[in-house]
Amino acid sequence: MAAGILRLTRAEAGGAVVATGLTALIGGTLAAVAWAAQGLTGLGPWDWRAVWFTLWQAALSAMLSAGLAVPVARALARRRFPGRGALVTLLGAPFILPVIVAIMGLVSVFGRNGAVNDGLRALGLPEITIYGWQGVILAHVFFNLPLSVRLILQGWQAIPSERFRLAESLGFGPGDVARHLERPMLRAVLPGVWLAVFLVCLTSFTVALALGGGPRATTVELAIYQAFRFDFDLGRAASLGLIQIALCVGAMGVARWIAVPAAFGAGLDADHMPAAPGGWHRISDALVITTAAGFLVWPMAAVITRGLPRIPALPPEVWEAAARSVVMALISALLALSLSLTLALSLARGRMRWIETAGMLPLIASPLVLGTGLFILARTWFPPQALALPVTVAINAVMALPFGLRALIPAARTLQGDYGRLADSLDLRGLARLRLLTLPRLARPLGFAGGLAAALAMGDLGVITLFGGDRPTLPLQLYQLMNSYRMADASACAVLLMAISFGLFWIFDRGGRLA
């Protein structure tokens, strides 16, 4: 009877195909990894130390980031000053800042020849080193402090202004406000913030690669890389991959009980502001904001001042790598956009919930695990060198899916709710529907998601290191320059990489807004 209506529409079929393919890809690579691992017997004490380090550095990084973010968020919530909006926007920047660029910045401030050690030497104090576990944690805090501040600031702004007004009318002091309003909010928000940072640090690879290593600062991801690249011990790499998956799944399991907030988001322009106590609170807030801003801006400023003038002198292979990376990032972004749009549109039609789960699968598989798995699967037919770039593009696209879906699913649902029936009743289908309805109405989230995907792919230094080689991406080129201590070129390369990453995001996002 109603078979014509119940049959899958093209959009739904598309979503089912993509979700199935994604599940097969991730499931297949994980199965390949599990098969190659042949149990966990191949793991030695060194590997278990990597597991331990991964866990405690992630826990400590999360604790420091979330803890230090509280006073910064409070100061930003209750003070208004010129440049506050810009600072809050800047706090979102580390999300798309290439990790290797930030490391370059941290090295130029905290490294052996950095300003901090210059100062310590001048004072006759012992030097600090950025290499080792302390560097790993410093870099993690650099990335995740801004993220945490934004999330906690959202918490502050979610407290209705009427509450603060009531508190004022009852003559609450700062202590009373903290007890009755702020601490309950923090109790609700902080576990999620902590977990969000913990999850990010759990799969940390680039930071550990550049600043860690050795028996006391090797993460599981880095250990996979070492087993793969130095020992070419696929079994051990695969066993470590299994452990990495177990860690992610475990953490995601915890996340079921704790609401993890989205790692990005807009809407921080709420106008109300909690009561701002004067006196020494004022000074301490100013100090907190200045310190946090300095911690973020100084390393980047150091790289830019050193690297910008050197850009014209960059050797041609850097420009080649840049062009290669841009093309790869664009392919990755388009791939991620088409996949996540297909999934989001099917989901918006609302009958196949499992599609969403499939779209979030990349969260449990880290890039290096996927890379190892794809290598194991494809090595029979292709030489590793031929795999490097396509695998990198594919994995970056897959890793961007969860972010794309988070941006597109709500928008696609709204679109379907508002105009789905009208479009159906006018027989607006297929490409015409895409061109006349879907793309124009979803331009903004598409631009934003595409920008994120392009910037993340542009700055990624992950899977490509497994294959290394003669056709480096720009981040890999930068890493190689750093390793050969060509710091001036490395700085210029870092500025270039940062500019392209932010530029790609800006172009996509802007394009979406103007469309």
Add this chain to the structure above:
Amino acid sequence: MLDFDGIRVTRGSFTLSADLSIPTGARVAVIGASGSGKSTLLSLVGGFLPPDRGRILLDGQDITGLPPGQRPVSTLFQDQNLFPHLTVAQNVGLGLRPDLRLSNPQHARVTQVLAEVGLEGMETRKPANLSGGQQSRVALARVLLRARPVLLLDEPFAALGPALKAEMLALLGRIADQTDATVLMVTHDPDDARSFAPQTILVDGGVVHAPAPTGPLLDNPPPGLRAYLG
């Protein structure tokens, strides 16, 4: 002739059954309390809701399995009848070709129907720059252009003031006459039913009743309708 042949729909605890015929070219008001199933009835005809049992026939042809866009039906929804990012001409042109690749004669047709509903020269405007009445006219122009045998209206003018609503109903009447369409109009307002629809369908107690003459039905309503009209 629009036939409902043994239609049954169950959604949770709500059931609707319909067994009736509506003659071609009839103008029928659909009236009933909120949640009685008026919109469900329209969704069935529009193809947005598959029945659990039964068939819907238009002039003897089974249309139950057709997707919404391929039914011989035009629908005016309560709101969101226009795409806000498309121009007036594009919104109307969708009625001719959903992919908007219109020939010159088709463009001329669009201009012509826009003139017929009193929107000369507004082709390039966006819906946001039109008044509520003008937006309704755009939607009506598309109905006129599509000229489908069945026209469904789900209180499309409810947001307009009384004078404007009367004007729209008059325009709608002319369009229905021109296209010889069978009109089903959901309404909350007995006056609309009296002025526009000689026949009225009462939806009450999970049953869609056969059309009855509007005046006598409203003058002497059965208990369910009496409670609703107050």
